[in-house]
Every structure is written in C-alpha cells, then in structure tokens.
Amino acid sequence: MSIIRVALDVPVNTLFDYLLPDDEVTRGDVGARVRVPFGKNALTGVIMEVIPHPLVPTRRLRAASHVLRDIPPLPKNVLDLFRFCSEYYHHPLGEVVMNGLPTRLRSNKPFIEESHTDFQYRLTPTGQSTDLSAIPVRSVVKRRLLARLKEQDAISMTETREVSSRAVGAIKEFMASGWVEEILVPPGGSRLFEESAGLPVLTPAQQSAVNAIAAKTSEFNAWLLHGVTGSGKTEVYLRLISLLLRQGRQTLVLVPEINLTPQLEASFRTRFPSIRMVSLHSALNASERAVGWLQAQQAEAQLILGTRLAVFTPLPKLGLIIVDEEHDASFKQQEGLRYSARDVAVFRAKQANVPVILGSATPSLESYYAALSGRYTMLRLPFRAAKNASLPVVRYIDTRKAKSEDGLMAPVIAALERCLALNQQSLVFINRRGYAPVLLCKSCGWSAACHRCASRLVVHLREKQMRCHHCGHREAVPNACPECGDQDIAPFGHGTQRVAATLEERFPDARIMRIDRDSTRRKDAWQQMLKDIQEKRVDILVGTQIMAKGHDFPNLALVAILNSDASLYSTDFRASERLFAQLMQVAGRAGRAGIEGEVLIQTEFAGHPLYHALQKQDYDALARTLLEERRTAGFPPFVYQALLRAEAPEISATLSFLKSAAAVAQAPEEVEVFDPVPAQMSRLKGMERACLLAQSASRKKLQTFLAGWRSRLDALPSRKVRWTLDVDPLEF
Template sequence: MADRAAMNPLDAPTRVGEPSPEPAPIATVAVLAPLEKPLSYAIPPLLREQIQPGVRVVVPLGRRRALGVVLEVACGKDDGLRLLDEVLDAQPLLPPDLLNFLRRAAAYYHHPLGEVLRTALPAGLSSITTRVAILTERLYRPTPSSVVPPGTRQREVLAWLRERGEASLAEIAAQFPAPHAVLKRLVELEMLSVREAERRRDPFFAAPPPADARPTPSADQQRALELVLESLAARRFAPMLLHGVTGSGKTEVYLQAISATLGQGRQALVLVPEIALTPQLVARFRARFRDADQRVAVLHSGLSDGERYDAWRAIARGEISIVIGARSAIFAPLPDLGIIVVDEEHEAGYKQGEGWRYHARDLALLRAQRCAAVVILGSATPAMTSFHRARTGATAYLSLSERILGRPLPEVSLVDLSGRRLSGALAPELVEALAENLARREQSLLLLNRRGFAPFLLCRECGATFRCPNCEITLTYYQSHRHLRCHYCDYVQRPPQQCPDCGGTSLDPEGAGTERLEEELAAAFPGARIARMDRDTTRRKGAHQGLIEGMELGAIDILIGTQMVAKGHDFPGVTLVGVVGADASLNFPDFRSAERTFALLTQVAGRAGRGERPGRVLIQTYAPAHHALTCAARHDYLAFYEQEIAFRRDLGYPPFGHLINLVLSGNQPAQVESRAAELAAELDQVSAGVEVLGPAPCALARLRGRTRFQILLKAAARPPLHRLLAAVDAWRRKLPRTLNLAIDVDPLDML
C-alpha cells in the first residue's frame, strides 16, 4: 500500500458520512519560470472578483514569491492548494486571443509557457522586483473664455492651443521657448485649464517630418494593392509574398495597405529584422500617418525599459494604431490586428538564437491566422521556403519586377581575386572606383562582414593563433583598444609581447575587419569623410540614427559596415557599392550558406543607384563561377532558386523536409558526449518516420565554457517530429542540472 503521507491531498478519499467540500474557484497559473506545466492555486475570497484570464498574479513558489499569468479559472476542490498572494492588474494584461496565441506558440516550439510569457512581456511587467516608474506631465487646454489676453505671446500661445485642442508642456516648449510664465498667467486668467496625465516615453518624440505625399502606384504596385485590399475587405487570413526587386516600392505598398486597414478601425504591425532599420521606417510612417488617432509606437531591444514599458501599455489600452519593431514586437497586445507586414522576411534576424528559439515570421503567420489578418512577407530575396510556398499556391504571390520611376538596377561586376596578392583589403579596381566616386562627390558604401581590425593574431614563426578559453574560436584583434576579443562570450585579453608557444616576437594581425578597412581608406583618401557602421560603433543609443542622418544629409562620403548596412536602408546618394570578402559566408557548414550569400550580395547591391544617378557594384571574390555570385551579379533570383531547390529536393532539406536540432551542453565533455549518444540511441528505437542524425560536435563545439553536441532530427512531415519530441521531453526530465538540452524547432543554423 502506498504511504498515506506521500499521497496528494487532492487524491485523499472522502470519509463516509462526511459532506463533500464545496467547489471553490481555482486559478490555473503559468508561473514565469522554466516549469514544465502550469500550477493550480486557490483564490482567496477577497480576490475572486479580480481574477480573470490574462491578469498577472503573485503566487507562492517553494519558499519564494513568483510572478504568474492566470490562464483559466474554474471551480473545483481546493484541498491542499496554496493561496494566491496578490492580483497586479485591474484588467487582463494579455487579451484572450494573444494569450491563446502564446500558448499555441509554446506548444509548437516545446518551450515552457512561463518562459514564453516572460519573453512576450516587457521589463517592468515580467518581474516582481523590476519596477518601472510611471511618468506624468501637465496638459494645457483652452477654456471657453472669450476674454482676450493682454500680451502678444499670450495671444500667440492661446491661439496655437485653440487650434491644437490640448498640448503638453514639452510640445508647447518646442513651439514657444520658455513658455512657463505665459502659461502660468493664462491659467491665472482662467483662459487655460491644466491637468496631470501619464506621459509616454517616446524615443521619436520630435515633431513629425513634413507630410509624406501619397504617390500614384505603379502598375505592379496597383495589382499588388488590389489583392491586398480585397483580402482586407473580406477580413480573412491571407498570407502573401511581396517579391520586389530592391527599390521597387515595397514600402509604399505597405503604407497604402496599412492606410486601408486603419480605415476599417483595425491596427497594423510592421516587423523589421534589425533595429537599425526602424528610424528611417518610423520617420516615413509618422510622415504619412500624422493624425492623432493614428499614433505610431516602436518596440525593440534598443529602447530603454521605460520606453518599452510605456509603449506596451499604450498599445494594450488601444491608444496605438501602428506598431513597428523587431522580432519581439510580434507579441504586441494589439486588440484588433488587421495586417502584419514582415519586411525583409528572409532575414535570419527574425529567429531567436537562444532560450525560446522562435521565428517571428512564422509566428506572424500563426497570429494572423488566429485573428483573420492579412500577412505581407516582403523581400527582394525571399527565403527559399517562402518562395516555394508561393509557387505551390499556399501563399499568394505579388511581384514588383521593376524599380520605381523606371530606374535601372545597378551594374554588378565580379572582381576575380584568384591568383592575386593584394597589398591591402581592396583590389585596385575598387580603389579606383572609390576615387572616381569621391571626385564626382557621390557616396559609396563598402560591405565587409567582419568586425574588428583583423580576424586573428598570427605568430609568423610557429603559426600559432590566440583562441578564446571559453569558446572554440579565435580571438578578434582590435587595434584601437589594443586587445583581443571573443565575439561570442566577450572575453578580452591583451596581446602578449611574445608567442606563448615558441617565444617568437612576430605577432601580426591576419586578414581584415571593418576597423582595418576604415584605417586603410583613411590613409588612401585623407580628405574623405569616412564612417563605420557595425555592432562596435552602434552600441550607444542613437548611434544608428546618427549614421543614417549623416548619409541622408551627405555628411558621409564612404560608409563601411557589416551586414547591417545591406538591410533595407534607402540612401539615394549612394552610387557605388563594394563588397570585400564576399566568399566568407559560402564556407559555413550549413546547407543554407549559398542562400545567405546570394541574399546578402543582392541586398547590398540594391543600395546603389536608388536616387536619380545610376549605380554600380564591385564584388571581390575568389569564386567568381559560384552560382550564388553569378546569379546575384545578374539580379536573377529565379535562376538561383531553380539551382538551389534541386539540391534541397535531392537531400530532403526544407522546403521538402522539416528539421529539429537538439543541442546538449555541459561543462564536462565526456558526460555531454555519453549522454548525447544515449539520447540518440533512445530516439533511434522510437523514431518512426524520422531520421536521427548524430550525435556530433556542434560547429562551435565549445561555447561560453560549455561543450556542445547536437542531434539533428529530419522528417518529410512535421507530425512525426513533434511526436518524437514527447520522448525527448521525457528524457530531458532525467537530466542532471549540470546538463542542458535545447530544442530548436525549424533551426536556421547549425553552429
């Protein structure tokens, strides 16, 4: 017989003759912690009227208090259940449709629901200890008084306010310097009323740019809009791929489609892959949608906690019509979402790399399906999977085949470096082209997808390099700071005077990064205004915006950058684009390496010639015959797709198959390897319809001090994969705390 003391109180039998306990309301709560399942809590009588799905609550968890979100409320026996401590929200913070969407997303990616909810909520709403202050401001409104104020400035301020209706002190001060005395006197004369209201911290508070005229759509744009507007009118789920060459006016299609959505009283969500793209896009949207009832909010990790907190709450209150942001903006609590735009939908930036490894593009499709919204996936280089869905009819296909105003695509030349030794990072052809562009006072853009001064420091005497002690990677050398840095764990060390292996003193930087290229260009063109855009130069808030404004104002002659310069920027003054190290991404151990290379080269080439002057592109390469480069040089997406899709079909890779990557990591290499082999053997026994590949060391076999092994699950359909994950979940429960198993559904890289 089982030990009675060990029995669950809910399982204890009722004694004969005893009355059954009265049913009481019980809350099912997803605690914001890595717990496998939601927990049940009894609701104290004083809190019963406040409890409803979607509100945040404080609950006891072991010996501590934790934050959770109520999922359901039902009546049942509360024998032995712990009581809720506190209710934090008067109204549901997560409306039912958003809460159900997050539950579905957690199930698909096999990630704890509490951690999913923590990811979805901004700082200040996802923690008990982290609180964000609510700011207030004074709002001034004219009264019905007909008295004419005595002073000239008083009359000017009052007239302006009567035209506006109401304005904050900051807005008034932007129009009338030092208005405090004037406002105080108008309030004393009872010509203005004043009230305190919550102030939203807005990173784009400055007055909106001049109104953006709505241009007449081209024939291609009009055809695309007609299909979008038809689906919007029908209020049905409609996924669409907007495939437009660079500079073809995809953003204008977004703007007009969103205008129609707002006309229906619904909201819009616009996703971008990089926060660097938001300033230009936000300016464009604020110029087009200037009305008070069409406010634009921004959500991304570059904002302060207060800015994200205020924006999120304003969205939840229904005060926002358009949300623009990076991947986490997919969780914005828009109450009546009518359209989702995923700009540059092919970008890997939409995939979360750690923790909950969701893909924002795929979640956009799921969310739109659940709220009967239109989804526009826009790109000049669509992901292979997205284009395949369009070709098979699963997604509507919208094409913009020409640039606006008939502008030509840039002329692209491949500079063959095979058999040549360069004195620097740039071939003479590119140096000459830069000199010609500077002479014409035209702007140039250079892509080199490596940060730092050099990828590594090399001992010329014994060939030794310096590697990160925590990661399986060489340390990048930074000349400006005289240090070596790991780009994965941020480990830093000073370069030694002598090689630790042989004692040699010939330690030289090998290869080139953006810092070295900037130095080389400064020496070659001393009078040129040169700037660099990479993660090192854009850490400071506002740095992205400063570089973008510098390009727009013509204050920069040559902009050097990593792949962030290739993504969606519209610089009309750029007529020359150069690509250095175009072959680097081709050598990644990933079946998508050619696709990524083609997309990057096509996108960066598209930055040239977007204004009135034609553009040209020079791509330095050691593999000029590779189809990713030859097709990019011809701007020929279809030819690239046809060659690449045949390879995918033969090997059963997406879109002809589906993948899940299991990554086991720990501090003890032998333990990680043996446990990975054990898991693979167990899965082999129950893997009906699933191919189990591995275990094998990850491409980055050691990362942040942890050894990593991976097992790749591959199948022609998704259901067998997700059924197999039930065995993975059961096995994961038996893991010691020293090991971690990450489940990556639909992985984008195998590093």
C-alpha cells in the same frame, strides 16, 4: 474558495494551482497578473484558468497573494497564441507567457503610469520661426528635437524620449524659452486620421499589389511581396496601412533589427503625422516599453512597429501584420523560447483572420517554396520605383590576377576616386568588424585563440586589444609570440577598422565613416550616422551587414564588396542562400535615386553559379537551383527538423546525455533520429557543445514524436548538462 491555474516563469512545463476566495476572482480575471508564493519567494504569474475542482487535494494548495488589476487582462487570443507556441516549440508554457510580457510587467510591483493625462508638445509661433542655426552645433539633441517638432504637428513625451534620453530636459528648456507649448489630449482619446499630402505615383506593379491585398483585408491570406531592392515595398505597406487606419484597425509591422526601426519609423511618422504609433524594441527602457505595450493593448496605438518580441503584443483591433525583410535570421530567437517571429506572425494572422504580408527582395527558401506550392500568394515588384532608377551593374574583380593594397584591388580604388570626384557616396562592405581576424606568428604558426570558445581572437588595433566576438573575452595584444618568443607577429586578414584605416591613408581629404556593431554601440549613435549620410556629410562608408538591410541612401553610387568568398567554404547548407541574400541586399543600396549604380565584388570564383545569378539579379534562377539541391539532399523545406542541443563543461558528459536521449527517442518509421555530433562551434563560453538531429517529411508526425520525446527527456538525469529543443533550427 476558487482554484486558479497560474503560468509562472519557471523551467517546468506545468501550471500551478492556487487558492483564492470566491469574492476575489471571476472568470473575467483569466489573463490577469497575480502575485503568488513560490517556495520561499513571491512570483508574478498570469492566471490561465479558473477551475471549480483542484487537480490535487485542497490542503496541499497555497493561497495566492493578490490579483493585479492595474492593467486589463490578456485576451483569450493572446493566451491561445502562447499555448500554440508552447506546444509547437515544446517549451514550458509559463516561460512562454512571461517572455511575451514587457519586463516591467513581470515584476511583483503594480504598474503605475507616470501620468494618466496625455500631454503633447507643439511649437509656438516663436518656435516655428526659430531656425536650427539659432541652436549651437554642439547641442545635437536640441537641434534634433527642434527638427522633429518642425516635422510634426505635435509629439508626445514617449516620442520625445525616442529622440534622445536627454530630450525631456531639452523640451522643458524650449517651454521656458517660449518655443514650445503643452497641449492636453483627453485620456484614451483617439486622434483623427490624417495623411500627408503629395503621395508618390504608384508603379503598375505597386498598384497591382495594393489592389490585390486591399480586396481581401477581411480574411486571412499570406502574401509574399517579392520586390527587387528599391522597388517600393515600403510604399505598398504605407498604402495598405492607410486603408486599415481608415477602417479603425491596427497594423503590426515587424522588422528584424533595431537598426531598421529609425528609417521605417520616420517614413510612417511623415506619412501619418496625427496617429499614435509606438515602437517596441530592446533599445527602450522598461517603462517606455511597458507604456507602448499598454497603448497597443488598449487600442490607443493604431500602428505598432517592433522587433520579433512585438509579435506577442495584444492588439484588440488587429487588421494587418507586415513582416519586413522576412528572410532575415534575426526573426529567429536563439535562446530560451526558440521561436520564429515570422512563423508566429503567420499563425497569428490566421488565428485573427487577417492578412499577413511577408516582404523581401530575397525571400527565404521556405517562404518561396510555400508560394510555389500555393500556400502563400506571390506578388512581384520587378522594377525600381524611383524615376530613372535601375538596378546597379554588377562586375567582378578576379583577386588571383593582381595584388591588393591592404585588401583593396586597383579597380576598387579607381572607382572610389571617380565617386569622390563626382561628389557621390560609396560603400565598402566587409562583414567582419575589428582590425584583423587573426594575430599570427610567422615563425611557428601560433595564432591567438580564445580559451573559452573554439574561435580565434580578433585584433582591435585602436584599442590595442584582442577580442572574442562570441563570448566577449578581451586581452591585450602581446609584444611577442607566447610560443616561440618571436616579435614578428602580425595581424592577418581584414576587418572594418583595417579597411577604414587604409582608406583614410589613401584618401586623406575624404570623409570616411565606419559602421559596425562597435561604432554604433553608443545610444543614438546610429540615428546620427544615418542623418549624416542622408545630409551628405559622408563620402565613403565602411560597413558590415548593418548596411545591407532596408536603408535608402539616394546619393550612394558605388558598392564594393570584400571577402565574400569565405561563405562559399561553409558546411552549413543555408550558407549559399544567406550569402546571396546578403550580397543582393547590399548591392541594392547602390543607384536607388536616378544615379547610375555600380557594384564591384572581389572574388576568386567569378564563374560560381551564385555570382552568376547575382550579376543578372536573378533570384528565381538561384532559388530554384537551391530548392532542387535541397530536395535531392533531403533538407528543408522538404523535411521538418528539430535539434536537441546540449552543453556541459566536458564533452563526454554532453555526448553521454545525447546518446541517452537517442536511446529513449522511440522514433516511428516516419521520423529519423541521427547520431549525436559536436556542434559547428564545439566550445562556446567555456561549455562543450553537441547536438542531435531529428527530422521527418511530415510536420504532424514530427510534432507527435517530439511531444512524447520531450517528456522522456525531462525524466533523463542531466546533472551538469544544459539542454534545449530547437524546432525548425536555423543554426547547427
């Protein structure tokens, strides 16, 4: 009998030993999935080792049920990546490994692909001559599918589903009508690389960046591509991906959120119509994600585009990793394994000896400092790439000097009128969804609060509801104050709904679109909104931070920013960095294609250094100021931190556990452990929260301390207390 050591999805930091007959397992099965008994249940895990002698007496071991050989085993480099994440983030190895697999491959059932034959679909001559007008306007999916087929030579069933979940039925109707024909691609057959003609001329800065990276594609380098908004970072990515494709190597492109995926995906498909590209993100169903993951693992997919979890995808021919909008906090997982996909991408690139590109108009201070200190190589794109395009003019409107009309100052309304007269698009940016953030009684001062969280309920007037944006609690808007009975209760403050309602009343003939998490919740809604904006069926956009990231709207001339001062009051030392990045990104949506861009910011503090740097579009000046402040205060990137978070139904239990944790810390002189304090949001989803911070100027010494501390934490009694260790935390 052989002994296999298995990683299981359980919160215990150990591997589990099982027996298997010698003729059923080989060392080649390391990385394979295996079904094993665990308690009264059966679980699927991953074989991490095959060892000759057990660590416990053989009589105490149970036999594994079955080795699943339906897919190739995970390669050694991916298993090593999992081990690194487990050790660095001090998280159970089994949970790390199983978290890295698609949900469909974590189940106890073997994975069976729908078909071992790869079919593609292309337009017949009849379909080519068919105009979109032949399809009724209400048949949105069919029109979108026909447009996609006209853009590409052929599309796969996976690409068909990406258009819409109903596109599969539509393609069958097209085949029945003689518009589409089915063609066979040999299993595992690679497609010839083709690149679309008519490439744009690179600017000198773009050419310099491409040349620098292209000269070192066979070795590890971390490149920080710092380009102003609209400087053509995507074109740099495309040129380098083209080079890697010609070498037969794979490229992994990470984006912070699903909302960025459609536009990048469209750019890649337009440039490389014949290659196989897969998208990996949470909007896909379990089978679609598993199929894409397998195509990447078997090197059938040459270009992999995904959100943070895609960093763990097996890629046998990996040649380049790109992290777009690398500053974005969405790359940091905030539950379970609290990893940073950006940092893991850098480690993986070093492990595979390939380059990694971190791209941003507003790099994180950690990456910027790494470039200043020589660990990363800085490449700059200081000018916009489009002909005659220049950075927008930033102006400030002092909200103390005049009254507003439901949150909008007179200069903003006048600027919106000008854009409407010129048939140009405008964006009103307010990073707060709902109608109003507070429901207030003017008589007694009562305000609607969530009983489960330390936050107020947000008024959603159209739905006649108040909602907590943290736990999801909902309740009806009351007719009178529950405290004093006064019926004079009113919404206070502004959200996207209220601003959109004001604009609809002020500009009744304008086509106004609200874009926030509520309006984009429906499947395919965001893709349709993007299409409407691109095709100029919208005049005024009202949006949250969804609009700030990476989108290119050629006809957008004006950006008006409301309520940005709120972040200046934050106690979070990262608030200034985040606010500047957000404002610079959203300001960069204006004037990207030859039309003059203007940014109007309503503020009480026009003389603030942050706004001064924004007006000059001078990221470097603000970054160096913030770095000096952090050096003086002893904040990252000059120290390394770990945060022990705990939560329980009662705050006394939470603080008691953290005090015990501090007592067993045994921190060396180089590591500082602070006293427990309530979390920034002290109550969330009915749980009382607190945290304890440990930090050191040496990452190595902090890691050594955390390894010993973690084992002592596991031994502490923690009844009714949930706790987790967050290494390199972004939120407190």
